[in-house]
Amino acid sequence: MTVSMPLPAPFLTAVASVIPDERRFDDPLSTLAFGTDASFYRLIPKLVVRVESEQEVVALLRLAGNHQVPVTFRAAGTSLSGQAISDSLLIVLGERWNSREVRDQGRQIRLQPGVIGAHANSVLLPFQRKIGPDPASINACKIGGIVANNASGMCCGTAQNTYHTLAGIRLVLADGSVLDSEDPQSIAAFETSHAELLGQLAELGRQTRANTPLADRIRHKYRLKNTTGLSLNALIDFDQPLDILSHLMVGSEGTLGFISSVTYNTVPDFPHKASALLVFPDVQSCCQAVTVLKPQPVSAVELLDRRSLHSVENQPGMPAWVKDLSAGACALLIESRAASQSLLHEQLVLIMASIADFALEKCVEFSEDPLVYNQLWKIRKDTFPAVGAVRQTGTTVIIEDVTFPIEQLAQGVNRLIELFERHGYDEAIIFGHALEGNLHFVFTQGFDDPAQVARYEAFMQDVAQLVAVEFGGSLKAEHGTGRNMAPFVELEWGSDAYQLMWQIKRLLDPQGILNPDVVLSEDPQIHLKNLKPLPAADEIVDKCIECGFCEPVCPSQGLTLSPRQRIVIWRDIQAKKRAGTDTSALERDYRYQGIDTCAATGLCAQRCPVGINTGDLVRKLRAQQAKSPRAATWMADHFHTTVSAARAMLYLASGARATLGAPLLARTSAALTRASRGRVPQWTAAMPEPARRMRLPNPPSDSRPRVVYLEACVSRAMGPAASDGEQTSLIDKTRMLLEKAGYQVVFPAGLDNLCCGQPFASKGYPDQAERKKQELIAALLEASRGGVDPVYCDTSPCTLSLLQEGADPRLDVYDPVRFIREHLLQKLDFTPQQAPIAVHVTCSTQHLGEAEGLIDIVRRCTTEVVIPEGIHCCAFAGDKGFTTPELNAHALRNLKDAVQYCGEGISTSRTCEIGLSQHGGIDYHGLVYLVDRVTRPRMSR
Numbered sequence: 001m002t003v004s005m006p007l008p009a010p011f012l013t014a015v016a017s018v019i020p021d022e023r024r025f026d027d028p029l030s031t032l033a034f035g036t037d038a039s040f041y042r043l044i045p046k047l048v049v050r051v052e053s054e055q056e057v058v059a060l061l062r063l064a065g066n067h068q069v070p071v072t073f074r075a076a077g078t079s080l081s082g083q084a085i086s087d088s089l090l091i092v093l094g095e096r097w098n099s100r101e102v103r104d105q106g107r108q109i110r111l112q113p114g115v116i117g118a119h120a121n122s123v124l125l126p127f128q129r130k131i132g133p134d135p136a137s138i139n140a141c142k143i144g145g146i147v148a149n150n151a152s153g154m155c156c157g158t159a160q161n162t163y164h165t166l167a168g169i170r171l172v173l174a175d176g177s178v179l180d181s182e183d184p185q186s187i188a189a190f191e192t193s194h195a196e197l198l199g200q201l202a203e204l205g206r207q208t209r210a211n212t213p214l215a216d217r218i219r220h221k222y223r224l225k226n227t228t229g230l231s232l233n234a235l236i237d238f239d240q241p242l243d244i245l246s247h248l249m250v251g252s253e254g255t256l257g258f259i260s261s262v263t264y265n266t267v268p269d270f271p272h273k274a275s276a277l278l279v280f281p282d283v284q285s286c287c288q289a290v291t292v293l294k295p296q297p298v299s300a301v302e303l304l305d306r307r308s309l310h311s312v313e314n315q316p317g318m319p320a321w322v323k324d325l326s327a328g329a330c331a332l333l334i335e336s337r338a339a340s341q342s343l344l345h346e347q348l349v350l351i352m353a354s355i356a357d358f359a360l361e362k363c364v365e366f367s368e369d370p371l372v373y374n375q376l377w378k379i380r381k382d383t384f385p386a387v388g389a390v391r392q393t394g395t396t397v398i399i400e401d402v403t404f405p406i407e408q409l410a411q412g413v414n415r416l417i418e419l420f421e422r423h424g425y426d427e428a429i430i431f432g433h434a435l436e437g438n439l440h441f442v443f444t445q446g447f448d449d450p451a452q453v454a455r456y457e458a459f460m461q462d463v464a465q466l467v468a469v470e471f472g473g474s475l476k477a478e479h480g481t482g483r484n485m486a487p488f489v490e491l492e493w494g495s496d497a498y499q500l501m502w503q504i505k506r507l508l509d510p511q512g513i514l515n516p517d518v519v520l521s522e523d524p525q526i527h528l529k530n531l532k533p534l535p536a537a538d539e540i541v542d543k544c545i546e547c548g549f550c551e552p553v554c555p556s557q558g559l560t561l562s563p564r565q566r567i568v569i570w571r572d573i574q575a576k577k578r579a580g581t582d583t584s585a586l587e588r589d590y591r592y593q594g595i596d597t598c599a600a601t602g603l604c605a606q607r608c609p610v611g612i613n614t615g616d617l618v619r620k621l622r623a624q625q626a627k628s629p630r631a632a633t634w635m636a637d638h639f640h641t642t643v644s645a646a647r648a649m650l651y652l653a654s655g656a657r658a659t660l661g662a663p664l665l666a667r668t669s670a671a672l673t674r675a676s677r678g679r680v681p682q683w684t685a686a687m688p689e690p691a692r693r694m695r696l697p698n699p700p701s702d703s704r705p706r707v708v709y710l711e712a713c714v715s716r717a718m719g720p721a722a723s724d725g726e727q728t729s730l731i732d733k734t735r736m737l738l739e740k741a742g743y744q745v746v747f748p749a750g751l752d753n754l755c756c757g758q759p760f761a762s763k764g765y766p767d768q769a770e771r772k773k774q775e776l777i778a779a780l781l782e783a784s785r786g787g788v789d790p791v792y793c794d795t796s797p798c799t800l801s802l803l804q805e806g807a808d809p810r811l812d813v814y815d816p817v818r819f820i821r822e823h824l825l826q827k828l829d830f831t832p833q834q835a836p837i838a839v840h841v842t843c844s845t846q847h848l849g850e851a852e853g854l855i856d857i858v859r860r861c862t863t864e865v866v867i868p869e870g871i872h873c874c875a876f877a878g879d880k881g882f883t884t885p886e887l888n889a890h891a892l893r894n895l896k897d898a899v900q901y902c903g904e905g906i907s908t909s910r911t912c913e914i915g916l917s918q919h920g921g922i923d924y925h926g927l928v929y930l931v932d933r934v935t936r937p938r939m940s941r
Contacts, residue, residue: 007046007088011067015049018059023050023094029589032572033565034090037074038137038547040396040447041082041483042532045072045090052094054172054260060091061258062176064513072515073254075113075144078137078548080399081482083149083253083518087530091258093144095558099261102127108167110182110263113144116552119869121269128339129266132160135478136381139607140549147262149480150227150251155300155335157436158225160267163233163250168263171249173256174509181246182263191242198241200507204500205244208235214496221493224403225436226474227251228481229489229519230501248504253480254515256508270337272344273299275373278355279331279362286330287410289355290434293334294406296354297347301434302333302380305413308429311386312379321362322379329361330413332434333380335373336366344368383431384442385609390427391444393542396534399442401479402467406437412473415466416441423459438477447531457528460488468492483530486521535575540617541567543610550604550614555875555891560593563604563614569594570617595621597887599877600762601843622764632765636772639713640752646717650690653683654722673885681882686918688718688910691729704744707819708783709734710776711747712795713755714910721914724923730910734794734816737932741827748776748783756801762878770806777808787811792819794926796844796908797878803848816908816927817850820857828935836864837930838898838905838922842912843873857927858906861934868898876915892919906930 015024025031025048035044051057064071072086075093097114106127111120117138121130133146134153141151147169152161168182177193180186191198209215215236222233234247249256280286286303293301306329313322336351338344348366367373388397404412413430416439420428425443432439446452467473468491475485475492490498505520506512517526536542550563561569569590576583600615626632635642657665662685669683715730735745748754754776757769780791787810793799799815807813814822839858841851858865875881875891892915899905905924907913913924 007069008067011063011069012047014063014067015047015060018056018063019049019051023052024048025050027589029569029586029593033561033568034074034092035085036532036546036564036568037077037079037082037084038545039080039082039085039482039484040398040445040532041085041530043085043087043530045086046088048090048092050092050094052096054178057091057172057258057260058176058178060089061172061174064089065175065511068511068513070513070516072518073144073148073258075142075148076116076137076140076548076551078141079145079149079253079482080401080479081476081484082530083480083482083515084145085530086515093142097144103263107266108263109266110168110261111143112261113142113147113259115143117141117143117146122869124266124269127266128269128271130269131264132156132165132267133162137547137549140547140552143262144259147250147259148253150231150478151480152225152433152478154302154433157433158222162262162264163231163247165265165267166247166250166262167265169246169249170260170262171246172258172260174511174514178260179242179245180261181242187242197507198245201241201244201248202239204503204507205235205239205241208232208500209239211496214500217494217497220472221474224405224474225433225438225477226403227478228474228476228485228492229497230256230504232493232497232500235500248508251480253482253519255505255519256514268339270299270339272339272341272368273335273337273373274344274348274366274368275333275335275376276366277331277333277362277364277376277379278358278360279325279329281326281359281361282328283330283413284410285358286332287413287434289332289358290409291406292354293332293351294435296351297336297338298334298351298435299337300333300335303413303430303432303434303439304331304333304380304383305417305430306330307427308383308431309379311390311427311429312382315382315386317375318379319364319375326361331362333376334366341368380431383429384440385611387427387429387442387444388545389543389610391543392446393536394448394534395444395446396532397442397545398445399440399479400463401438401440401477402463403474403477404437404439404467404471405473406435408471409434409437409439412437412467412471413439415470416463419459419462419466423455423462425459433477436477437473448533453528453531460527464488464491481519483517483521483526485527486517486519487524487527489520533571533575535571535578537567537571537574538617538620540620541570541612541614544608544612545610547609549607549609550612552870553603553607553872555599555601555873556597556887559887559890560597563608563612566594566598566614566618567612591625594618595625596884599843599873599875599880599887599891601873601875601877603843603846603873606846619761619764619766622762623766624764626764629765629768632760632763632768636755636760636768638753639755639772643713643717643752646713647690647693649681650688650718653687654689657683657722670885673883679883681879682885684885684914684918685723686721686914688721688914691715691717691719691731702744704742706746706785706789707738707743708780708789708791709738709745709747710754710780710791710793710798710813711751712793712798712910713759715794716752718910718914721917721923724917724925726923726925726929728929730794730926730928733926733932734792734928737824737928737935738792740932740935740937741824742937746783746789748779750779754779756798758797758801759878761801773801773806776802777811780811780813781808784811790814790819790823792816794928795910796842796848796850800844800847815845815848815850817845817854817857818848820927820931821850821853824931825857825860827938828931829938830860831934831936832860833862833934834864835862835903836866836901837862838866838868838902838920838924840871840874840905840907840912840916840924841867842907842909845908846872854906854908854927857931861930866899866902868895871895871898874912874915876909876912878911881911881915888915889919892916895920904930
């Protein structure tokens with residue numbers, strides 16, 4: 001790894017006057033965490049700054065210019081070619097870069113660079129529009145990166161990428177000057193202050209257009225999907241210098257300036273779609289079919305070679321026939337979309353007629369059934385993770401991204417396969433966006449010895465010659481040049497075009513401080529330097545490819561560490577330990593940043609391409625550090641006493657509130673929580689009153705169907721908050737609803753001593769957790785007559801715990817959502833209320849697959865449902881809201897604004913509802929409260 005000079009002390013002092021302490025990071029843990037993106041490179045920044053305004057960016061760029069400090073901008077860090085890392089100053093977007101402005105009924109949208117791509121599309125969904133780019137990382141990547149890389153995707157092609165759908169841009173140049181192409185005043189000021197710059201850009205355009213061979217080459221290159229080098233097409237597509245400048249910024253990867261906002265011309269998002277999978281006997285006929293399909297009404301045509309199909313053939317849910325395909329088989333996954341179903345059907349007839357003469361080895365015909373087409377797309381989407389999941393620990397997964405002219409696609413595929421065999425990449429697979437000749441190939445690579453690095457270098461040299469020279473294709477179609485392909489830009493483009501790119505770079509960044517060695521580099525070996533190690537850390541996380549897809553759903557992201565960063569730091573700790581390096585300081589910081597502030601709810605696993613639950617690692621580390629196994633055992637043996645103690649604590653808190661008043665108690669409690677490092681729980685106005693102890697008799701059975709009611713321990717301990725407008729206990733409300741629907745409610749014997757084990761597991765005591773879980777299962781089997789009767793659990797986290805590993809197949813355990821959905825909807829009549837209702841889908845509800853079910857039930861209960869954007873997990877996490885309240889506060893920091901017009905919130909976890917009520921400013925209740933309020937028994941007809 002290269003060694004760079006420390007940042008100048010006067011520069012650091014000046015930065016401190018612009019950016020507050022809490023948004024500047026130079027400690028080893030933070031710089032390592034931020035020094036990781038999705039690529040296979042690593043640079044450790046000297047300073048990381050989280051910016052929250054354009055004014056801060058302007059100030060930092062001016063300071064960087066004055067002190068010759070290189071600067072790199074970072075949005076989500078999902079880039080694959082090394083664009084978002086730095087060994088100098090790394091500027092990271094904060095959360096205030098998230099504004100969206102929809103215009104003209106969705107035909108345009110103005111976005112700041114911090115908006116996640118999928119969120120932009122969710123805003124446009126009511127207008128049946130979307131942004132043109134649709135990268136595979138759209139649920140995690142941000143607009144800043146999408147624009148800076150000119151990202152595209154499966155359905156985007158070239159016509160709908162950022163370059164071709166750009167309506168306006170606001171940018172900050174290296175000298176700190178600002179230009180807004182949609183603001184006449186900004187344009188006028190810039191034309192005065194930067195007349196010389198604009199004149200030079202205009203001249204470069206004239207020279208390029210007059211250079212016929214160069215202009216023709218540029219047109220040829222952008223006939224293909226191409227993100228190698230700078231966007232030279234701006235010089236021949238436009239003659240006005242402001243247009244040239246705006247479009248040069250697209251795909252510039254932070255090397256020409258900072259993108260402060262962008263306005264897109266949106267594209268239709270047709271609601272009707274169908275997909276088919278056609279398997280051809282060989283690559284040649286498959287690629288010939290692509291050329292036939294090109295003019296047809298298809299929205300996507302994805303190619304999968306036999307190796308990629310082989311990589312997923314053993315995945316759960318894969319069709320059995322995938323295993324039986326011939327060795328040379330090659331498949332096309334085809335999708336067509338239309339504004340109406342009748343038009344869609346017409347399109348499908350045209351598509352199938354166009355390829356009727358091709359012999360097929362297997363055909364899954366077009367289907368509009370979501371179950372079918374989702375299964376087909378799962379085959380495509382699982383190919384990359386499948387390679388990642390089976391790679392050897394310590395190796396990385398590399399996904400390259402090339403384009404062949406479509407008429408030479410078959411030759412290109414076969415030649416790539418030859419290169420895999422020549423260089424020994426037996427696991428390599430090929431898939432891609434066939435309509436554009438854009439192929440991705442995935443292989444695993446170790447960088448821990450010179451022989452492996454040499455093999456990679458030889459392979460990439462051969463790939464570059466094959467794609468760029470022999471076929472005249474592009475070495476980067478949509479992943480950006482980065483430092484990965486910077487040494488090959490001249491090979492692909494030729495000397496004239498390459499020198500033109502350097503002219504543009506030096507014109508806009510004369511000091512060379514913007515993202516040096518990215519896109520353009522004078523170091524021919526830059527792609528072989530600063531290669532990222534992926535040392536073994538723990539088998540739970542060793543398959544992590546550090547893509548960052550997990551980060552948007554992590555509640556601690558932005559407060560401490562994200563799942564990706566937790567893994568990065570733990571890998572580094574383990575590697576340092578093996579090398580004999582003292583890690584005590586790093587581990588001390590990691591205790592809070594990595595372990596204490598992890599909610600461990602596992603939503604990261606749902607977004608992870610290889611299914612990693614970082615919470616499992618955190619629970620394992622907590623178990624290793626757990627210091628009170630005897631106390632945990634005593635609590636497990638005397639659980640009824642534990643629940644009683646919790647009630648007693650709530651009685652004390654209630655008395656203190658009555659004596660001191662809520663404001664003083666809240667301040668005092670917060671101070672005690674901080675002083676005790678979380679050992680004393682924090683009291684808030686949303687703190688529950690103690691639940692009154694109840695006798696739960698089981699009367700003799702009658703003719704009504706029975707349901708076993710498992711009241712969770714939190715429901716037994718916690719009643720409504722004193723300030724809550726709803727004072728009926730959860731158990732009373734649940735029993736009322738179940739009996740209204742005609743059920744006889746019974747309770748397991750010894751309920752006060754029963755627990756699903758989750759509180760013990762989350763604290764790092766898995767043995768005690770499993771024992772309590774098995775005790776509960778035995779009691780439920782007895783109460784349900786061996787599993788004859790369904791079991792209703794009133795909180796979704798406990799339900800999930802019972803249904804996870806070690807579940808008894810005889811028990812049919814329901815959370816509130818599934819039980820209401822499957823058993824009560826047909827027994828109750830709903831009269832929707834008018835007041836809007838906020839819905840919080842708990843992590844456990846998501847894991848149970850009941851998110852849509854919950855939303856559907858609430859929609860039956862009210863005419864307006866509010867689902868706050870970006871709040872995936874409340875991070876109360878059992879008791880974290882009491883012991884680490886800053887985590888809960890951070891996760892719900894935007895909740896109050898999102899639910900301000902709602903009179904009530906709904907969830908399915910009592911502890912989650914405490915934090916939601918506190919930070920949302922409205923009362924949150926269990927789902928049963930709402931359902932009971934708006935229903936009456938359905939009369940038999």
